[in-house]
Amino acid sequence: MAETAPERASTRAAFADALPELAARHNVLVVDTDTGSVKPAPGMDYLNVGIAENAAVGLAAGAEHCGRRALVCTFAAFSVSRAFEFIKLDIAYPRRRVCVVGTHGGASGGWLGPTHHATEDLALMNALPNMRVVVPADARQAVSLLGQCLQYDGPTYLRLGRKDSPVFAGLPEPELGVPQEVRPGRDLALVATGPEILATALEVARGLAAAGYDAQVINAHTVDPEAARAVGRAVAADCRWLVTLEEAWTSGGMGAQVASALGARGIRWLPVGVSGFLPPGSHGDLLEDSGLTAGAVLRRVLEFLDRP
Amino acid sequence: MCAGPEGGHLGGSMSAVEILVALFFRTMDIDPADPEWKQRDIFVLSKGHAAMALYATLAERGFVPREEVATFCRPGSRLATHGNVAVPGVEFATGSLGHGLALANGTAWAQRQAGGTPARTFVLIGDGELQEGTVWEAAQVARALNADNLVAVVDVNGFQQTGAVREVSDGAPVADRWAGFGWHTVEVDGHDLAALGEALDGAVRAPGPAAVVCRTVKAKGVGVLEGRSASHFVRLDTERKLARVRGSLGAAAAPAATGGGRPGRG
Ligand SMILES: Cc1ncc(C[n+]2csc(CCOP(=O)(O)OP(=O)(O)O)c2C)c(N)n1
Numbered sequence A: 001m002a003e004t005a006p007e008r009a010s011t012r013a014a015f016a017d018a019l020p021e022l023a024a025r026h027n028v029l030v031v032d033t034d035t036g037s038v039k040p041a042p043g044m045d046y047l048n049v050g051i052a053e054n055a056a057v058g059l060a061a062g063a064e065h066c067g068r069r070a071l072v073c074t075f076a077a078f079s080v081s082r083a084f085e086f087i088k089l090d091i092a093y094p095r096r097r098v099c100v101v102g103t104h105g106g107a108s109g110g111w112l113g114p115t116h117h118a119t120e121d122l123a124l125m126n127a128l129p130n131m132r133v134v135v136p137a138d139a140r141q142a143v144s145l146l147g148q149c150l151q152y153d154g155p156t157y158l159r160l161g162r163k164d165s166p167v168f169a170g171l172p173e174p175e176l177g178v179p180q181e182v183r184p185g186r187d188l189a190l191v192a193t194g195p196e197i198l199a200t201a202l203e204v205a206r207g208l209a210a211a212g213y214d215a216q217v218i219n220a221h222t223v224d225p226e227a228a229r230a231v232g233r234a235v236a237a238d239c240r241w242l243v244t245l246e247e248a249w250t251s252g253g254m255g256a257q258v259a260s261a262l263g264a265r266g267i268r269w270l271p272v273g274v275s276g277f278l279p280p281g282s283h284g285d286l287l288e289d290s291g292l293t294a295g296a297v298l299r300r301v302l303e304f305l306d307r308p
Numbered sequence B: 001m002c003a004g005p006e007g008g009h010l011g012g013s014m015s016a017v018e019i020l021v022a023l024f025f026r027t028m029d030i031d032p033a034d035p036e037w038k039q040r041d042i043f044v045l046s047k048g049h050a051a052m053a054l055y056a057t058l059a060e061r062g063f064v065p066r067e068e069v070a071t072f073c074r075p076g077s078r079l080a081t082h083g084n085v086a087v088p089g090v091e092f093a094t095g096s097l098g099h100g101l102a103l104a105n106g107t108a109w110a111q112r113q114a115g116g117t118p119a120r121t122f123v124l125i126g127d128g129e130l131q132e133g134t135v136w137e138a139a140q141v142a143r144a145l146n147a148d149n150l151v152a153v154v155d156v157n158g159f160q161q162t163g164a165v166r167e168v169s170d171g172a173p174v175a176d177r178w179a180g181f182g183w184h185t186v187e188v189d190g191h192d193l194a195a196l197g198e199a200l201d202g203a204v205r206a207p208g209p210a211a212v213v214c215r216t217v218k219a220k221g222v223g224v225l226e227g228r229s230a231s232h233f234v235r236l237d238t239e240r241k242l243a244r245v246r247g248s249l250g251a252a253a254a255p256a257a258t259g260g261g262r263p264g265r266g
């Protein structure tokens, strides 16, 4: 069973620290767009193309066409949303071995405001056939999943945060596409994506236990439709309720995929996520205002369980 | 403003101070008492990360209470890192670079449709930002629409986020690029208020869209950071850092307030 550890760490920083060695090992071209999230390093092929996200995606695809694996790094709001058409056509359609990295995922852009918030990225990436959509639960998982994305035989999207976020003790090594049961339970399933959200889910499960409900908690670190089917299979057979939690718009995010995978089981579903555009504000305040803190989620879940 | 936990984009804010002062205190026909006045000139901060400088200008010009400036990125504040449309005088949610000129094409077109002597749209663009292809799509659209009430002001401070523009992806000579797109183009010292005023007047009178290409210094006025890449984003979260920056502030002349009246459209 996993628990939130006392320390915190940034998935973005862990990615930046691990990238040079992993990129060199797997012969990956790293394309940056003036973000500063990635630093050039000896032994790593690194191109900073400037503030030109569409050109970065095209360049990565062109290099891959000639046999080079590639990674494109920018803010989630710019990699996914601005360059979406080219991710679709240049990367997803021909199943290229390109990893698109989006930092500042979800509401982690905080005070940077709506231009830098990315609550649409999971829905957009999930809409693309062939795309594996990956959201590490903590900094250690970020490094492990980055390594797996760089060896994956097709396109991947890796969503990272910005500042320090929760770290988990007892979380096993993740395997791309394979959900992790981090707390067994049989009454209802809490499926969570991302660091803050997994921490919330674990706390909600403890609150539910106090109220007499045995909640299973699943870490969905991969959220695309194929991974969601695996989540569906991992949900305990007796569970009568499904609660999905994510730092994203619920239309087309992780929850929508899992719910559609589970639809045939007639399970009742409560999607918890971000609704509407977020104002600028600290990441913590935005999560609180979105009702994504443990207290608020627990209240909603208890109401949901009470409903006839 | 940069002393809070969120820090701020100091370099690109300071390089644009005189440009903003020239626009908001001299060139633009605006009314702080009626920020949405239909006939107003419109300002689009395409380099939206310089909102700090815009907020300070709006406060000096009477759009925003002066005391509010100190709330920048503090809990409950309207003053966010990038231009927040909840603030009077901030027209669009910019900050995703490369897009302000496209918006400006729209406002300028609508201003021309309104009849009478059209109001004008001014858009401020960074030199790193010129790497976004969308800038040039919009530049071509402006020419095709013969947008003669549209002025692009380019802040050529030589640096972007990760280093010198020249080293990351050189776009010089900047003025030639605008001229090549068929824009009336003039180059000016972006810290010389009088020269800026004249250049803006000329740009407004010129037929078709006009670009005022400003030579500037990143972090102008902050001695220890002037012309340094590290000034792009700074967090002055210790007394020592704050004191070091404060101690190096140049004796830049404060803008003379012109009051709340509507200066004539020149
Ligand atoms: C589309 C987009 N890509 C990347 C960024 C991140 N970013 C913010 S400021 C900046 C550098 C801007 O350089 P420049 O236009 O020269 O601005 P200035 O020097 O005036 O600050 C970058 C890359 C962004 N805001 N938008």
Ligand SMILES: [Mg+2]
Residues within 6 Å of the ligand: B012, B126, B127, B128, B155, B156, B157, B158, B159, B160
């Ligand atoms: Mg610049």
